[in-house]
Amino acid sequence: MKKRILAGLMVSTFTAPAFAQNSVTLYGLIDEGFDYTNNVAGGKVYELQSGYAQGSRFGLKGAEDLGGGLKAVFQLENGFNVNNGKLGQGGLMFGRxxxxxxSSSQWGSVTLGRQYDSVVDYLAQTTANGNWAxxxxxxxxxxxxxxNSFRVNNTVKYxxxxxxxxxxGGTYSFSNDTNFANNRQYSVGAQYTNGGLLLAAAYLQANNPSATAGGAINNGGDENFVGSKLRIFGAGASYTFGSANVGVSYTNTYVANPTTSGYVGDITLPTGTLSSLRFQNFEIDGKYQFTPAFYVGAMYTYTRTDFNSAxxxxxxxxxxxxxxxxxxxxKRTDVYLQGAYQHVGGDRTGTVLDFAFVPGADNVSSTQNQVVARVAIRHKF
Incomplete structure (x- = not known):
């Protein structure tokens, strides 16, 4: 009897905060699979990897009714590696x-903290990787x-x-630095939906991204291309008709005075420092839902790159x-099979960017080609 009373008191203790809220939800996702890469520095690699179709995570989110159509909202979301239990996003507790x-149903929401930028919120869903792949x-x-290679800290979002x-909507991310513009970020984006049609566009700019640990884009796990300025803009569309969905997107990334990549490190030219680097990405993708339980998707991307130097x-x-x-x-568990192939062509630069590197591969290929295949299981809770 004493054990039953004690158990009841413990349950009451841990559930009381939930009753004080309109809703508090614990949720998560585990994505774990086997990867094969045909060329990593000249050799084959077989490995277990976590979080590819979606990043492995758990989190808490909730809302409290404040009256007058207003709600207080919050979200805390952690990323982790299933294979070793380590924290993701550079070791941050709630790095996602x-x-x-x-929040107001009439006026929208204003949120403060570490969040997604407008490229992720609006434009990414028109790409295969930002949607289903x-x-x-x-x-x-x-x-x-x-x-989502990086999130933005110190952010006010509408x-x-x-x-x-x-x-x-839009975001502004403070540098939290005596130099107001040193590692700050701002972005805007929009989307329009009508039946099966989705149109979206976004713009982002960051000054001295990853220059500091405490700024908008930290240098402990959020690095993209590091330079004096990062600017991303683009637009995309997708259309769903019956069981099929097709999408097209264009994105343009500009980096002034780039020095390193968060993926492959130093990108300095043998002939000197780069004054700017630009990527233009053209993508077409499609997905077909054969049954409610089974779909197949495909994508093709062509990327033109401009290396500018003296x-x-x-x-x-x-x-x-x-x-x-x-x-x-x-409803909560699926299995999937993926394959990706990359070929690097055009001019040779003398940098590591001359070699193929599929995002998610163990490392850079020794040639201009690389293939990665993955079979995995994903469970949501």
Whole structure:
């Protein structure tokens, strides 16, 4: 009897905060699979890897009714590696998201904390990697952040309500530095939906990204391309008709005075420092839902790159093809198979960027080609 009373008191203790809220939800996702890469520095690699179609995570989110149509909202979301239990996003406790704010069905929401930028919120969903495919289908080095290579810290975000199919928003991320513009970020984006049609566009700019640990884009696990300025913009569309969905997107990434990549390190030219680096990504993708439990998808991306330096301009190019099949074993569990191929062509630069590197591969290929294949299981709770 004493054990039953004690158990009842413990349950009451841990559930009491939930009753004080309108809703508090614990949720998560585990994505774990086997990867094969045909060329990593000249050798084959077989490995277990976590979080490719979607990043492995767990989190808490909730809302409290404040009256007058207002709600207090929050979300804390952790990323982790299933294989070794380590924290993701550079070892941050809640590296995926951590914010609190106020929401109104009439006026929209304002949230404060570590959050997604407008490229991720609006534009990414028109790409295969930002929608149904994930990491392996990212554009080279995830240069446009449509696969969330970085989140933005110290961020104030506004998200509008949906108005006749239109929704828009923006972010401003403080540098938290005596130099106001040193490692700050701002972005805007919008989307329009009408039946099966989705149109989206976004713009992002960061000054001295990853220059500091405490700024908008930290230097402990959020690096994209490091330089004096990062600018990303683009637009995309997708259309669903019956069991089929097709999408097209264009993104443009510009980095001033680039020095390193968060994926492959130093990118300095043998002939001198780069004055600027630009990626233009053109993607077409499609998905067909054969049954409610089974779909197949494919994508093709062509990326043109501009290397600008005092020695002149060079134009490498990247082509990527991806295929994916996914089967739901239940409402919460699915298995999937993916394959991605990348070829690097055009001008040779003398940097590591001359060699193929599929995002998610163990490391850079020794040639201009690389193939990665993955079979995995994903469970949501």
């Amino acid at each position: 998201q951590a914010y609190v704010g106020i 994930g990491y392996l289908f990212s554009h080279p080095y995830d240069n446009d952040n449509t696969d 998200t509008s309500p949906e108005i006749a199919g239109l929704q828009f 020695a002149g301009k060079l134009n490498p190019s990247y082509e990527m093809v991806g295929l994916m099949a996914d089967y739901n074993l239940s």
